[in-house]
Amino acid sequence: MLIGGVEAGGTKVVCGIGNEHGELLEHKVIATSNPTETLNAVFSFFAEHPIAALGLGWFGPLDLNPERSSYGRLTSTPKLAWQGFPLLDTFQARFPVPVGLDTDVNAAVLGEARWGAAKGLHTVAYLTVGTGIGGGLLVEGRRVHGSMHPEVGHLLVRRHPDDPFAGHCPYHQDCLEGLAAGPALAARWGTPAEHLPDDHPAWRLEAYYLAQAVVNLMLTVSPQRIILGGGVMKHTALYTDIRRQVQTLLGGYLQHPGVSEAALDPFITAPGLGDFAGVRGALALALDALRH
Amino acid sequence: MLIGGVEAGGTKVVCGIGNEHGELLEHKVIATSNPTETLNAVFSFFAEHPIAALGLGWFGPLDLNPERSSYGRLTSTPKLAWQGFPLLDTFQARFPVPVGLDTDVNAAVLGEARWGAAKGLHTVAYLTVGTGIGGGLLVEGRRVHGSMHPEVGHLLVRRHPDDPFAGHCPYHQDCLEGLAAGPALAARWGTPAEHLPDDHPAWRLEAYYLAQAVVNLMLTVSPQRIILGGGVMKHTALYTDIRRQVQTLLGGYLQHPGVSEAALDPFITAPGLGDFAGVRGALALALDALRH
Ligand SMILES: Nc1ncnc2c1ncn2[C@@H]1O[C@H](COP(=O)(O)OP(=O)(O)O)[C@@H](O)[C@H]1O
Ligand SMILES: Nc1ncnc2c1ncn2[C@@H]1O[C@H](COP(=O)(O)OP(=O)(O)O)[C@@H](O)[C@H]1O
Numbered sequence A, B: 001m002l003i004g005g006v007e008a009g010g011t012k013v014v015c016g017i018g019n020e021h022g023e024l025l026e027h028k029v030i031a032t033s034n035p036t037e038t039l040n041a042v043f044s045f046f047a048e049h050p051i052a053a054l055g056l057g058w059f060g061p062l063d064l065n066p067e068r069s070s071y072g073r074l075t076s077t078p079k080l081a082w083q084g085f086p087l088l089d090t091f092q093a094r095f096p097v098p099v100g101l102d103t104d105v106n107a108a109v110l111g112e113a114r115w116g117a118a119k120g121l122h123t124v125a126y127l128t129v130g131t132g133i134g135g136g137l138l139v140e141g142r143r144v145h146g147s148m149h150p151e152v153g154h155l156l157v158r159r160h161p162d163d164p165f166a167g168h169c170p171y172h173q174d175c176l177e178g179l180a181a182g183p184a185l186a187a188r189w190g191t192p193a194e195h196l197p198d199d200h201p202a203w204r205l206e207a208y209y210l211a212q213a214v215v216n217l218m219l220t221v222s223p224q225r226i227i228l229g230g231g232v233m234k235h236t237a238l239y240t241d242i243r244r245q246v247q248t249l250l251g252g253y254l255q256h257p258g259v260s261e262a263a264l265d266p267f268i269t270a271p272g273l274g275d276f277a278g279v280r281g282a283l284a285l286a287l288d289a290l291r292h
C-alpha cells in the first residue's frame, strides 16, 4: 500500500510517497506559487502513484474546526491568491481516499513524535525559527488547535537590556518573531543571519529570546521535549546557548534532567527527521486518516 | 448513587458528596494541616456516606505519571509534612472504589468545562490569582500534565515601565507570581490587596501583568475560554481591564470576538461555579474514574 503526504510552506512544497509504515519512498520539492500552479504540480506528482490515503500539512491560517462550514479552507492570509481557498475540498475531489489535514508545523511535530526526536512522547512542542517563527504542539497525543491557530511566534518576550532594536513585527514590533526570526536578525545587524560570525553578539540575544519561548512553553504545557528547527537553528551553537539560558531563566525553579548541559537525552533538541519532519508528519496524517 | 470529591488547597480542604450528575448535595470545609489530621477529618466526613467513586483535586506538586512508582504521591513541596506523602494509596486503601486524581487547578478547569463558565468547551485554561498564581489546563478534552507540573504562575512577563518593584518570587523575583499574586501586591503597596481602593494605580499594573499571561496562553494553546479566579479577582473591575489590555497587547494580531469589551460571551471570564469549581471538578474526576 502506498500513501501520500504533502508539506506546504510559504516558499516550497514537499510531496512524498510513503509505505504503510510511514517510510518515505520518494519525494519531490516544488516552489510554492498560486493555488492553480501549485496544485497542478502536486497532482501530477501523485498521478503516477495510486495512493490509499493522503496527509496534508499546509501553511496557515487554516480553518481546522470540522464543525464550521469553512472547515478545510485557508482563512485570511497575506498570500492573497490563497485567501479562502478550499484546500480540503479540492484535494478530496481529486483523490477519493481518506485525507488528513493539519498545519505544516503540526505535521512536523507529529512526524517528530512518531519517528523522530520525540519518538514515543505524547506532549511535544516544535518551533521553527526561519523567515517567521511558528509552532506545532502535541498535547497528550493530540494536535492542538483550540479556537484560533496557535501563533507562538508572536509571544511577548522580555527585551534584553543590551538590545535597543525596535523590533520587526508589523503588529507588535518586539514580539518573539519581531526580535528573533531570520529577517529580524538581518534588519537588526545589517547582515543575513547565515553570515553572522560565530562570536557575534547577535547569538547571545537570539538564545535569550528563544529561551524565553522555551520557558513559557515549559510553564504552560510542560512538553516532554521541545524541538527547534528552521533556517536560523542551522547555527547549531544556539542549542547549547538556549539550554544554558533556559536554566538561568528558570532560576532553579523547575528541575528537569534533560535541560542540563550534559544531558544525554536533551530536552531541547534539533529535529530528528531534519528537513523531512513535515512530509513524514503528513504521511502520519494520512495513516491516521486511514484508521479513522 | 453517591460519589465523593475533595478539593485540597494550601489553606482549606472542601469535601463534597454528589450524585451521579455531579451535583453537589452536601459539603464541608476543613482547614489544611498535616496529613494525619487533615485526612482524619476527610475520612470522617465520608464515613457517613457510602460513596461509589472518589475524585481528588489536590495541591501539588503531585506525581501524576502512572508509569512511575511514585505515582499519586506528593513530591517536593514547601509543606514539609506532606513531602512524599502517598496520597492516592492512602485514599485507595481506605476507599475500595475507583479514585480519580489530579491537581486542584486541573479539577477546577474540569469542573468549569463540564458545568461552569466553559461548559461544553474542550480547550480551556483556568488561572487562580490568590496567595500564589496557579493554572489548570484542558486541551482537546484532556487535562494537561506533560513531564512536569505546569507552573504557569512563574511565566516571565514584561515589567511595566512605571513599575520599579523588584518582585516577590524567591526564584525569579519578577515573574508573573512575583509581580501579580496577592502577597506581591501587599509587599509592593504596603496594603493587602483587598484594601487597595478602586482607583489605585495597582490595578492598572495588575491587569497589565495578568493580560500578558492571557496573551501567552492564547498564543500557545489558544484556549476557547480563559477563566480567572482566586482572591485577587474578587476585584472584579480587573476583568474589563484585562480584556482591554489583552486587545492592546495583541495589537490587532488575533481577532477573537469574545475579547471585545462588548462581548456577550466573554472569552476572559470569572468561574461559573464560583468557589465550588474545584470540588465540582473533583466530582467529575470521580465520575470519570467510575467510567474507566
Ligand atoms: N546557517 C544559518 N544560520 C543562521 N540563519 C540561517 C542559516 N541559514 C538560513 N538562515 C536563516 O533562516 C531563514 C530561513 O529559514 P527557513 O526555515 O529556511 O525558511 P522558511 O521559514 O521560509 O521556511 C532566513 O532568514 C535565513 O537568514
Ligand atoms: N476583594 C479582594 N480584592 C483583591 N484581592 C483580594 C480580595 N480578597 C482577597 N484578596 C487577596 O487574595 C489572596 C488570597 O487568595 P485566595 O484565592 O482566597 O487564597 P489561596 O490562594 O490561598 O487559596 C490574598 O493575597 C488577598 O489579599
Ligand SMILES: [Zn+2]
Residues within 6 Å of the ligand: A153, A154, A169, A170, A171, A172, A173, A175, A176, A177, A178, B253
Ligand atoms: Zn508579532
Ligand SMILES: [Zn+2]
Residues within 6 Å of the ligand: A253, B153, B154, B169, B170, B171, B172, B173, B175, B176, B177, B178
Ligand atoms: Zn517565579
